[in-house]
Amino acid sequence: MDASHVADDLESVILTEEQILARVGELAAELHERFGSRTPVLVGVLGGAATFTVDLARAYPGQVEIGWMAAKSYSTGNRASGSLRLLKDLDIDITGRDVVIVDGVIDTGLTMSWLIANLAQREPASITVCALLRKPETAHVEAGTPTYVGFDVGEGLIVGYGLDHEGHYRNLRCAAVLAPAVYAARRGRRVAPHGRT
Numbered sequence: 001m002d003a004s005h006v007a008d009d010l011e012s013v014i015l016t017e018e019q020i021l022a023r024v025g026e027l028a029a030e031l032h033e034r035f036g037s038r039t040p041v042l043v044g045v046l047g048g049a050a051t052f053t054v055d056l057a058r059a060y061p062g063q064v065e066i067g068w069m070a071a072k073s074y075s076t077g078n079r080a081s082g083s084l085r086l087l088k089d090l091d092i093d094i095t096g097r098d099v100v101i102v103d104g105v106i107d108t109g110l111t112m113s114w115l116i117a118n119l120a121q122r123e124p125a126s127i128t129v130c131a132l133l134r135k136p137e138t139a140h141v142e143a144g145t146p147t148y149v150g151f152d153v154g155e156g157l158i159v160g161y162g163l164d165h166e167g168h169y170r171n172l173r174c175a176a177v178l179a180p181a182v183y184a185a186r187r188g189r190r191v192a193p194h195g196r197t
């Protein structure tokens with residue numbers, strides 16, 4: 001979807017489709033340099049990384065396998081524990097394999113650090129992180145895990161290129177900061193975002 005359809009909901013477009021795809025190509029090349037002739041398993045984190053994972057795999061100048069995981073944070077009370085609930089497990093045996101965890105955004109880092117710990121128990125040969133976006137507060141990501149990042153971004157809720165707000169905007173081709181008024185309004189259920197009721 002073109003951003004003009006939801007322009008009123010967006011504070012600013014921070015990355016165009018062209019900028020994203022150019023960087024995805026660079027990330028794919030950097031990962032290929034790392035793995036050479038080995039075939040890594042790209043583990044896409046659903047749903048925010050679906051678009052990114054597919055584009056990264058298609059830009060990868062070698063063989064990859066693709067698998068998917070989904071995990072959800074518990075309610076606020078348990079979130080501080082850093083624990084997530086597994087909604088969908090990987091259906092590839094990663095024992096002895098090179099794994100790349102692919103996510104659309106690292107924000108607090110809780111999701112990524114939980115996934116690293118979860119996948120490490122399966123005795124892969126290596127774990128690498130690849131995130132399209134990284135927010136400023138990422139204190140929870142495991143130190144020592146090789147990490148490839150597309151863009152360091154600022155605060156603000158980012159939507160598009162797979163990232164959502166309450167299920168919407170994932171099909172935007174660009175990445176944009178959602179206007180605070182939209183999510184404030186949605187929280188209070190007073191005003192619907194542009195184009196919806």
Ligand SMILES: O=P(O)(O)OC[C@H]1O[C@H](OP(=O)(O)OP(=O)(O)O)[C@H](O)[C@@H]1O
Nearest residue numbers: 046047048104105106107108109110111
């Ligand atoms: O670093 P964190 O603070 O843990 O946040 C990052 C995670 O949050 C989002 O997923 P979300 O749980 O919103 O699910 P979704 O991908 O289905 O939107 C995003 O896609 C990352 O997986």
